[in-house]
Amino acid sequence: MTQIEILQAIQSIATPWLDKLMIGFSFVGDEEFYIATVPLIYYAVNKRLGVRLAIVLALSMFVNAWLKFLFQAPRPIGVEGVRNLYTSSAPGLSFPSGHSQGSATYWGYLAAVSRKMWFVALAGLLILSIMFSRLYLGVHWPIDVLGGLVFGLLFASALVWADAKFVARLSHNLKLGLGLLVPLALLAGYHETDGMKLAGFLLGGWVGYVVECKHVGMELPKRWTQRIVPSLVGLGVVFAVRMVGKAALPATGYSDLLCYALVGFTATMLVPWLLVKLSWYKGKSHIQ
Secondary structure, three states, X not given: OOHHHHHHHHHOOOOHHHHHHHHHHHHOOOHHHHHHHHHHHHHHOOHHHHHHHHHHHHHHHHHHHHHHHHXXXXXXXXXXXXXXXXXXXXXXXXXXXXXXXXXHHHHHHHHHHHOOHHHHHHHHHHHHHHHHHHHHOOOOOHHHHHHHHHHHHHHHHHHHHHHHHOHHHOOHHHHHHHXXXXXHHXXXXXXXXXXXXXXXXXXXXXXXXXXHHHHOOEEOOOOHHHHHHHHHHHHHHHHHHXXXXXXXXXXXXXXXXXXXXXXXXXXXXHHHHHHHHOOOOEEOOOOO
């Protein structure tokens, strides 16, 4: 059975309501979903979990962009006999699938940290649903989503291993140095526009977190009800900075680098500083 035949077999079950459902699953793998949910985890659930999720996701998607550039694989969009929907979510090249890799990294890492069977099952179901949606919508080949799954799970597993072995033991200065050097080293190997955006977010978010831990030390309230409004305000600030940055800066790779570095720094440093300044959250003196 060829890859085209697999796509045609999947699309043979198409219905209008299933179209909407698959677009919904695919949206869960979009950039906007991650930009909305990762800060919420940082402000409302657990700072340490939120920043590690942001770092591993940015690293994984940077490598995804580099692999797409390396393999130069075309999408099935426009191929005779294949129906294409939600093509706005599918710019550029095809292998490996960014939605598949991003969801496997995101949900795979959360599942590994949670270790609760119900959440592991839910995460697995979401990953498979997002993968299936890309095939149903006709924007990826089967090999693309399988490749994305493998790379995503590798990244999630690598961070869990690295965190347990040595990351938590690193000094403040070394963490700050790595926050500067790792994104710059990545850009030295791949500096296309999509890579600059991810490296910028990684740079701003990583450095912002290290600085925040030392100088602000935001502490989440014990009661979850006290976290709702501050978290939504913080998320609004992050999206506002992203929107203004995109509107104000020219559409170039270096502008994306600057814009997303500012978004990352705002999310991990400026918003926590604001929440502590407003006395919505307490500050702590020790480094987390």
